[in-house]
Amino acid sequence: MSVVTKSQFPPWIKQHLGGGSTYNKTAKTLEELGIQTICTNAKCPNLGECWSRGTATVLILGNICTRNCPFCAVGHGKPLPPDPKEPENVAEMTQRIGVKYLVVTSVDRDDLPDGGAAQFRDVLAACRRRDPEMRFELLVPDFRDCRETALDILDEARPFVFGHNVETVPDLYLKARPGGDYQRSLGLLKAVKERWPDTPVKSSMMLGLGETDAQIIEVMQDLRASGCDRIALGQYLRPSRDSLEVAEFVTPEKFAWWAEKARELGFDWVMSSPFTRSSYHADE
Numbered sequence: 001m002s003v004v005t006k007s008q009f010p011p012w013i014k015q016h017l018g019g020g021s022t023y024n025k026t027a028k029t030l031e032e033l034g035i036q037t038i039c040t041n042a043k044c045p046n047l048g049e050c051w052s053r054g055t056a057t058v059l060i061l062g063n064i065c066t067r068n069c070p071f072c073a074v075g076h077g078k079p080l081p082p083d084p085k086e087p088e089n090v091a092e093m094t095q096r097i098g099v100k101y102l103v104v105t106s107v108d109r110d111d112l113p114d115g116g117a118a119q120f121r122d123v124l125a126a127c128r129r130r131d132p133e134m135r136f137e138l139l140v141p142d143f144r145d146c147r148e149t150a151l152d153i154l155d156e157a158r159p160f161v162f163g164h165n166v167e168t169v170p171d172l173y174l175k176a177r178p179g180g181d182y183q184r185s186l187g188l189l190k191a192v193k194e195r196w197p198d199t200p201v202k203s204s205m206m207l208g209l210g211e212t213d214a215q216i217i218e219v220m221q222d223l224r225a226s227g228c229d230r231i232a233l234g235q236y237l238r239p240s241r242d243s244l245e246v247a248e249f250v251t252p253e254k255f256a257w258w259a260e261k262a263r264e265l266g267f268d269w270v271m272s273s274p275f276t277r278s279s280y281h282a283d284e
């Protein structure tokens with residue numbers, strides 16, 4: 001959770017602590033099977049709520065990222081090779097918890113020639129072997145230098161909702177996402193929509209890093225022009241003392257206003273609130 005002290009939080013930033021039998025079962029299953037989640041690694045404020053609903057976003061390919069974005073709490077360094085047992089472990093987890101809609105994400109794996117795409121494919125295949133009705137949402141890195149290879153591999157894993165986050169406005173990339181490239185991210189979303197026109201394409205932004213309204217509108221227009229149909233907007237919360245500071249707490253009313261704007265621009269699935277994250281209530 002953010003390191004802003006409690007007294008500095010505006011009243012609408014309140015954390016759901018979670019608990020109860022479903023929460024305990026989710027936590028125990030993840031621990032027993034050694035499955036990483038973005039919920040814990042990113043110190044997501046919704047963990048209590050989501051795990052109490054039996055929802056968790058699995059973080060495959062380890063919890064060491066090859067990049068080092070100052071907004072993100074996930075560790076960085078030299079990652080381990082992909083775990084060949086991971087697809088079956090994730091599939092087992094979905095069975096034990098009764099997951100019907102799974103969001104799968106990963107750290108950036110610039111060290112792998114396919115950016116980690118094969119592990120995404122194999123996780124989905126293992127889950128489908130147990131439950132052919134399961135539905136999936138991928139939240140992938142930008143596949144720097146391997147986009148076409150990665151998409152060729154992911155072609156075998158369809159159908160899914162395809163997600164890739166632009167995270168913030170281009171003027172803040174140097175500060176917030178120095179290893180990323182705004183145009184590369186848009187290019188990935190566009191390439192996906194061109195390849196698979198029926199695949200819903202989703203992206204997310206964190207607000208409160210110092211962006212202006214005009215910059216947000218511009219990003220939303222760029223996303224629409226790149227074929228993105230779904231958008232999630234949430235408040236950036238500083239996950240550790242080393243992370244970027246919050247520049248602004250956006251009010252719930254302003255988030256509702258952004259939701260309206262997004263719908264006006266043609267997004268057909270919109271989630272916008274202080275606690276929205278790309279995987280928050282993704283199944284709805």
Ligand code: SF4
Pocket residue numbers: 038039040044045046047048050051055056057277278279280281
């Ligand atoms: S919003 Fe996503 S990352 Fe956060 S707890 Fe829920 S499933 Fe996990």
